[in-house]
Amino acid sequence: MSTSLILLIVLIIGVTAYFVARSRAVASANGKLSTLHSLPGYHGTYAAIWALLPAFAVLCVWLVASPVMIEKTIREALPESVTSQGEAPVQLAVGQVMSVAGGLRLLSGDELAALTNGSANLRETLAAKGVPMASEGEPYLLGTAQEYNDLKDGSQLAMTAAVIVIALAGAVFALRGISAPFRARNRVERVMLGALLLASFIAILTTVGIIGSMLSEAIRFFQSVSPSTFFFGTVWDPRFAAAGSGGAEGQFGLLPLLAGTLYIAFVAMLFAVPVGLFAAIYMAEYARPAVRSIAKPLLEILAGIPTIVYGFFALITVGPFLRDFSAELNGLVTGNYVNFIQAQSVLTAGIVMGIMLIPFVSSLSDDIITQVPRSLRDGSLGLGATRSETIKKVVLPAALPGIVGALLLTASRAVGETMIVVLAAGVAARMQLNPFEAMTTVTVKIVNQLTGDLEFNSPQTLVAFALGITLFAITLCLNIYALYIVRKYREQYE
Amino acid sequence: MNMMSEAAVEKALDQKMNSVPYKMIGKDVSVYYGEKRALFDVNLNVRENTVTALIGPSGCGKSTFLRTLNRMNDTIDNCRVTGKITLDEDDIYDPNIDVVELRARVGMVFQKPNPFPKSIYDNVTYGPKIHGLARTKAEFDQIVELSLQKAGLWNEVKDRLHEPGTGLSGGQQQRLCIARAVAVSPEVILMDEPCSALDPIATAKVEELIHELRANYTIVIVTHSMQQAARVSQRTAMFHLGNLVEENDTDKMFTNPDDQRTQDYIMGRFG
Numbered sequence: 027m028s029t030s031l032i033l034l035i036v037l038i039i040g041v042t043a044y045f046v047a048r049s050r051a052v053a054s055a056n057g058k059l060s061t062l063h064s065l066p067g068y069h070g071t072y073a074a075i076w077a078l079l080p081a082f083a084v085l086c087v088w089l090v091a092s093p094v095m096i097e098k099t100i101r102e103a104l105p106e107s108v109t110s111q112g113e114a115p116v117q118l119a120v121g122q123v124m125s126v127a128g129g130l131r132l133l134s135g136d137e138l139a140a141l142t143n144g145s146a147n148l149r150e151t152l153a154a155k156g157v158p159m160a161s162e163g164e165p166y167l168l169g170t171a172q173e174y175n176d177l178k179d180g181s182q183l184a185m186t187a188a189v190i191v192i193a194l195a196g197a198v199f200a201l202r203g204i205s206a207p208f209r210a211r212n213r214v215e216r217v218m219l220g221a222l223l224l225a226s227f228i229a230i231l232t233t234v235g236i237i238g239s240m241l242s243e244a245i246r247f248f249q250s251v252s253p254s255t256f257f258f259g260t261v262w263d264p265r266f267a268a269a270g271s272g273g274a275e276g277q278f279g280l281l282p283l284l285a286g287t288l289y290i291a292f293v294a295m296l297f298a299v300p301v302g303l304f305a306a307i308y309m310a311e312y313a314r315p316a317v318r319s320i321a322k323p324l325l326e327i328l329a330g331i332p333t334i335v336y337g338f339f340a341l342i343t344v345g346p347f348l349r350d351f352s353a354e355l356n357g358l359v360t361g362n363y364v365n366f367i368q369a370q371s372v373l374t375a376g377i378v379m380g381i382m383l384i385p386f387v388s389s390l391s392d393d394i395i396t397q398v399p400r401s402l403r404d405g406s407l408g409l410g411a412t413r414s415e416t417i418k419k420v421v422l423p424a425a426l427p428g429i430v431g432a433l434l435l436t437a438s439r440a441v442g443e444t445m446i447v448v449l450a451a452g453v454a455a456r457m458q459l460n461p462f463e464a465m466t467t468v469t470v471k472i473v474n475q476l477t478g479d480l481e482f483n484s485p486q487t488l489v490a491f492a493l494g495i496t497l498f499a500i501t502l503c504l505n506i507y508a509l510y511i512v513r514k515y516r517e518q519y520e
Numbered sequence: 521m522n523m524m525s526e527a528a529v530e531k532a533l534d535q536k537m538n539s540v541p542y543k544m545i546g547k548d549v550s551v552y553y554g555e556k557r558a559l560f561d562v563n564l565n566v567r568e569n570t571v572t573a574l575i576g577p578s579g580c581g582k583s584t585f586l587r588t589l590n591r592m593n594d595t596i597d598n599c600r601v602t603g604k605i606t607l608d609e610d611d612i613y614d615p616n617i618d619v620v621e622l623r624a625r626v627g628m629v630f631q632k633p634n635p636f637p638k639s640i641y642d643n644v645t646y647g648p649k650i651h652g653l654a655r656t657k658a659e660f661d662q663i664v665e666l667s668l669q670k671a672g673l674w675n676e677v678k679d680r681l682h683e684p685g686t687g688l689s690g691g692q693q694q695r696l697c698i699a700r701a702v703a704v705s706p707e708v709i710l711m712d713e714p715c716s717a718l719d720p721i722a723t724a725k726v727e728e729l730i731h732e733l734r735a736n737y738t739i740v741i742v743t744h745s746m747q748q749a750a751r752v753s754q755r756t757a758m759f760h761l762g763n764l765v766e767e768n769d770t771d772k773m774f775t776n777p778d779d780q781r782t783q784d785y786i787m788g789r790f791g
Contacts, residue, residue: 314597315597401630401632401634402634402636403595404592404630404634405630405634405635405636405697405700406636406646407592407595407623408590408592408623408627408628408630409623409624409627409628409646409647409650409700409701409704410620410621410623410647410650410651411620411646411647411650412620415650419646419650420636423637423638424636424637
């Protein structure tokens with residue numbers, strides 16, 4: 027019986043258990059529903075949980091464990107001539123057995139009989155069914171494949187029986203326990219709590235897993251390149267990452283990338299913060315509800331644009347415009363029509379990233395400004411302050427810690443932003459201060475090092491993980507500090 | 521001065537009440553929140569150097585009326601005021617009047633103490649700074665000391681003027697808010713249930729303060745407590761469902777009101 031069919035059967039048992047338990051609970055109340063400790067629905071859910079959860083658990087374990095066990099048996103069944111040759115041929119043989127076993131399932135009874143009495147050729151028969159074989163099979167192959175199939179069938183049958191029996195047993199156990207004073211609700215809620223806990227554990231464990239995998243790769247990188255040359259090196263020249271070339275031939279200096287990252291993020295914040303903040307003040311303090319209800323979603327649409335689209339915008343519109351504009355300006359002033367802003371430059375990337383960040387700044391700040399209690403505004407207005415005096419002297423100072431937190435969160439986005447800088451910032455890893463020249467960022471270099479056909483054993487590719495973990499550490503610190511500030515600010519008004 | 525004679529003086533003062541001139545005159549004041557009408561043609565005058573209490577059940581419009589007196593309703597969207605309110609003959613809803621100047625003349629103390637998240641000193645100097653009432657540090661120091669003294673808070677906070685105002689107790693915070701209002705030298709002080717968030721001891725202090733402030737300021741106070749109205753006010757106005765039911769001397773109001781509804785409310789039959 028196939029696994030999906032088993033699932034369906036268990037599900038049917040669960041649903042049946044739900045309704046039976048419900049009606050049992052109603053019956054046990056003798057017409058007075060208020061004598062039930064829990065609502066009938068809880069009794070039903072309780073029975074369904076007992077029918078479903080243990081059965082599913084067994085199913086999962088079985089599905090994971092049985093292939094492992096079967097493979098082990100097959101390995102032991104392989105003839106001495108194969109097992110003595112080492113690990114690789116054994117794996118090959120096991121794979122062959124499995125594919126032959128899969129092919130055998132496609133054959134009819136007659137064909138199978140012809141195979142077993144040797145009148146037909148295994149390779150040709152299987153090829154006719156669309157299962158290719160690399161070579162004429164060894165004689166043991168047919169027998170082992172059949173054994174494999176038998177084992178699999180047996181396991182599947184046993185699993186079917188076990189799961190259905192467990193589902194039924196769970197349902198019966200739960201149904202027997204149902205009575206009016208039975209506290210089904212508390213038990214159901216405990217299971218719910220467990221499910222919620224599990225969900226949050228999965229989220230946390232994923233994060234831990236990501237950090238772990240990055241760390242282990244980064245450590246491999248640091249085994250061939252010393253951390254001090256990575257963190258304090260001023261030259262980024264990894265050479266090319268030829269597969270199998272190995273050896274630390276390039277120079278992996280983080281500083282030029284870090285400088286570019288921070289510089290571009292700084293320029294972006296320079297654009298985003300004033301615009302976003304003023305927009306937030308207008309939205310929170312001046313805009314009439316009608317205006318606000320239209321303008322705020324419009325502004326937040328900006329946040330929904332994929333960053334690659336911003337990248338196009340930078341590459342095709344903003345970059346060329348700045349280049350031509352600078353040439354025009356230069357011509358008007360000096361008569362020499364040469365552009366002094368590169369199409370790909372810190373300025374281009376910064377401006378476009380700034381545009382992307384505006385909605386983050388404005389919507390976060392707007393939330394924080396509106397959180398400042400109305401009583402403070404009234405107090406200031408009641409003393410004869412104007413609206414703008416109230417904003418300047420009371421609302422903004424009160425909201426300042428929160429706004430700083432919001433800006434830090436935004437900054438961490440700017441540091442981690444990838445697509446815009448890939449398209450707009452350039453790839454030259456330079457340390458310089460001219461915003462009109464191209465610079466590159468950590469994220470751009472991660473993309474560069476990981477595009478193409480790669481082997482993850484040379485420092486040229488492994489450096490991406492070291493860069494990634496550095497970036498992660500920076501944004502993590504920014505976020506933690508921002509959350510700390512925002513939380514501290516929240517307490518002020520409670 | 522002993523207790524007897526103080527009471528006697530007060531009584532004499534109260535009896536002269538009818539000769540005290542009006543500080544603010546409200547004529548046919550109506551307030552609308554969008555379509556909903558919250559006040560119906562209220563005619564209520566406020567006498568100079570008098571404490572006028574506004575009482576009535578919740579939602580009767582007493583706070584709304586109070587807020588029309590310094591145009592705080594302007595800060596509420598879709599709120600509309602009709603009728604005429606004058607302060608010393610100036611129509612306060614005249615388009616030419618500067619609402620900022622009006623609020624400097626008619627200060628306000630709110631239900632919940634709302635000191636700014638600044639130091640005590642900065643809280644008090646907030647208004648004077650905005651209105652340019654002082655220039656030098658010495659002048660500001662003087663305003664702070666005087667205002668805090670008037671609010672009966674000086675002795676408690678004089679050694680920690682530069683600590684945050686939000687760190688004071690609830691009663692102290694409310695007196696700081698009163699000091700803040702007094703610092704602008706207003707003529708009228710509006711108080712919107714100033715004691716409702718305070719414990720009985722802090723309430724007693726604030727009531728005592730209101731009593732003293734009466735000598736220099738005209739005070740209008742909204743209160744839910746009948747006892748408080750009786751204790752602090754000389755005139756009382758009773759609101760019900762957006763109408764002014766009765767306005768009278770406080771003594772008369774609480775002993776022999778003209779209107780049956782006032783009697784019922786004071787006796788606790790509704791509200």
